[in-house]
Amino acid sequence: MGQLEDMYLFSRVVESGSITKAAEQLNIAKSAISKRLAALEHKLGIKLINRTTRKSSITDAGVHYYQRSKLIMDEVEELNCQTTSTARELHGSLNIAVPLSFGVLHLAPALDLYLKQHPLLNLNIDFSDKKIDIVEQGVDLAFRIGHLENASFQARKIAPINAVFCASPEYLNTHGTPQTPHDLKAHKILKYESAAHAGYRFFSLDGSEQLVQLDTHMRANNGDFLMAMANAGHGITYLPTFIGWQALATQALVPVLENYQLPSMHAYAIYPANRHLPLKVRKLIDFLVERFGDNPYWDQI
Amino acid sequence: MGQLEDMYLFSRVVESGSITKAAEQLNIAKSAISKRLAALEHKLGIKLINRTTRKSSITDAGVHYYQRSKLIMDEVEELNCQTTSTARELHGSLNIAVPLSFGVLHLAPALDLYLKQHPLLNLNIDFSDKKIDIVEQGVDLAFRIGHLENASFQARKIAPINAVFCASPEYLNTHGTPQTPHDLKAHKILKYESAAHAGYRFFSLDGSEQLVQLDTHMRANNGDFLMAMANAGHGITYLPTFIGWQALATQALVPVLENYQLPSMHAYAIYPANRHLPLKVRKLIDFLVERFGDNPYWDQI
């Protein structure tokens, strides 16, 4: 195998953190990686990765080689696209990680369309709400909903995410309809995700702000489940419209506290902070931005 | 084989001008080149070289791919050196073409030393006075003596080349010693090379210039032969000091017309006008410049 392929192999080892993980991601035997890495090191005459039985650490020379290799691989990729794309379609594989609900509900149909437009692309998709390390996992593209904390990657907004407090009419009939954030304390709250943010920060329409701590009746890391529970009258949930739009449209769920807002959120496409992002990925992002836009279809009802 | 290796293969085909020549230079069967080039084109989805049975011409896409490939290969080469050289010697192969006389007399001893300093280098040397196309031949380095006409390559002066009209004492005793350029018309001239420059342009020490056409008694494209003939009393020759220095020192040959000069010449190292010249080549040039200098040993007597 060629030098360029060795570079790729090596970069996968570096990014995934171990030979074993790299082998899994690349779907080849770890013995192959071990051998080729050793061969590369022998050819260069210098150790790139210090290996102990339990952990590997990159050497100084390895860091340098890795960084330069990245640039070179980017250039090759770019050249291949440039040379090819004049006469050909987007092709190759698209490795993406998507959050469960948003992925199933909105990305899946969009990807279906995108792949029909570019039949030479093949898709490798991982549904999960875990916040993966895109570099370590070696994915081309992932998605985040909410806010971006660290910026160890590039990001682009693909849609605004609105959410409303809502409940089933039956529930509200029984328990009453809250008029102020404070009223929520008397209600059963169905909350998304972990204990990370224990309180909600409300902005009223006149601009004033209040923080309200709420006990939760149920907690889950899946929006569809929370919607189903709200539908079944289990309480009030703060539901993104991309999940609840249809239920809200049919009045199966009714919004409450419409005069108050919580901090706005966005859906982001995130990708490794490389110098160059492959055309197939950029095009996909463009496509999604175009499809969802500033006022996505699920908010247009 | 890897993509990078394909690039190299392709560039050799482009530079040599044909698959067959590239195969000869690379010492592999032309069938291999044909197959791999076809595979590369297939992968890119575009023809890089238009082939007819008798000649090949590069396509537009091919030109683009070639140029970009060159840059990429340079970067890889540079990276390899950088990564490697911290802990290792110069290595790899050195492909050079040298002129016959100068090569045997002065480059050979220098190369001997250089290779002893860098034992991991292996040498591939072609002695010939033909002016080869360094790109087409795929050599790393070649040498020219005289003047550079076209500049389809980079060049660096490695030594001044002086030459004097001289003859054996016996000859001068018999035929007399010329005092002016014009006097040479009465002498037997042993001339280097072809009919290219039929006349000599003399500069006298006071700066005046005169062109003298001389008939030649003997013509050869080998300086050693001309020196031997002059030694044997066959006539007057315009002999570079790098050939004649010892004969001149021992008075086996005596200079004439020392008050006149011909246009000055230099020995040049020439190399392809790439962006980056390999370290092993640059070091060799440095070494030669250092060794010969502005006043080479053959002129210090």
Add this chain to the structure above:
DNA sequence: AATTATAGTTTCCAAAAAGAGAACAATAGT
């Protein structure tokens, strides 16, 4: 126009390289 010479392709076969899988070795964490 027929012939010749040459450049590239194809085909077949041998050789080399690469990957899989299992056994093995080494060590960090328990």
Add this chain to the structure above:
DNA sequence: ACTATTGTTCTCTTTTTGGAAACTATAATT
């Protein structure tokens, strides 16, 4: 000390690659 896990080594199989010669097409020659 034990265990789990990581990387290496070994053998075997599969895949890829390269060489040789036959084949094809066409430019140059006659």
